[in-house]
Amino acid sequence: DAKTTQPPSxxxxxxxxxxxxxxxxxxxxNEYVYWYRQIHSQGPQYxxxxxKNNETNEMASLIxxxxxKSSTLILPHATLRDTAVYYCIVRVxxxxxxxxxxxxxxxxxxxxxxx
Amino acid sequence: xxxxxQDPRHKITKRGQxxxxxxDPISEHNRLYWYRQTLGQGPEFLTYFQNEAQxxxxxxxxxxxxxxxxxxxxxxxxxxxxxxxDSAMYLCASSLASGNPHEQYFGPGTRxxxx
Numbered sequence: 001d002a003k004t005t006q007p008p009s010x011x012x013x014x015x016x017x018x019x020x021x022x023x024x025x026x027x028x029x030n031e032y033v034y035w036y037r038q039i040h041s042q043g044p045q046y047x048x049x050x051x052k053n054n055e056t057n058e059m060a061s062l063i064x065x066x067x068x069k070s071s072t073l074i075l076p077h078a079t080l081r082d083t084a085v086y087y088c089i090v091r092v093x094x095x096x097x098x099x100x101x102x103x104x105x106x107x108x109x110x111x112x113x114x115x
Numbered sequence: 116x117x118x119x120x121q122d123p124r125h126k127i128t129k130r131g132q133x134x135x136x137x138x139d140p141i142s143e144h145n146r147l148y149w150y151r152q153t154l155g156q157g158p159e160f161l162t163y164f165q166n167e168a169q170x171x172x173x174x175x176x177x178x179x180x181x182x183x184x185x186x187x188x189x190x191x192x193x194x195x196x197x198x199x200x201d202s203a204m205y206l207c208a209s210s211l212a213s214g215n216p217h218e219q220y221f222g223p224g225t226r227x228x229x230x
Binding site: 034 | 206217
């Protein structure tokens, strides 16, 4: 799986959009970008994933650059409850030979939402 | 509550003792994963099951670690002859084999402290 690089920490004001970057310059054509977050003392929570098109769900939006070497997770109106560690993970689709075993988490970005 | 549950939530044990943790996945999920997370790090994949078959166990940290899922429902993770370095959060996750295996649902974890 391609390696990802994320800033160790970020601050964002409550009510503003939080934009979390992730670099994955060695990503291959069949690798998806996944985002998880982990609120303190809880297990990780799946947020969103995408291949090359932008994706949006009720939690967040995922913007992937055209060359797919980087992506941004956007929380449109951050709240204090969004304070968490956010993990960007790149993974080959199971049906493209990626298998179904576990995910590889890095250290993520600690996002702190300021009141 | 229909999420992933883990028991116990906290375990304190003395070095050399054996410990066993239980995970109950989401009921219709046939894939089950175990991870370990140490302070300041992201979760580290250990092993996974599809139904009762353990399909990946090479990532288990040593032969002191073993996992079972005898009837394809709940799973147990056992650590024999615990060491202080085993102190960590042990996380369980589940996913649907017919869905995206990388969209995993995590439990709250079992925090192990070895004294």
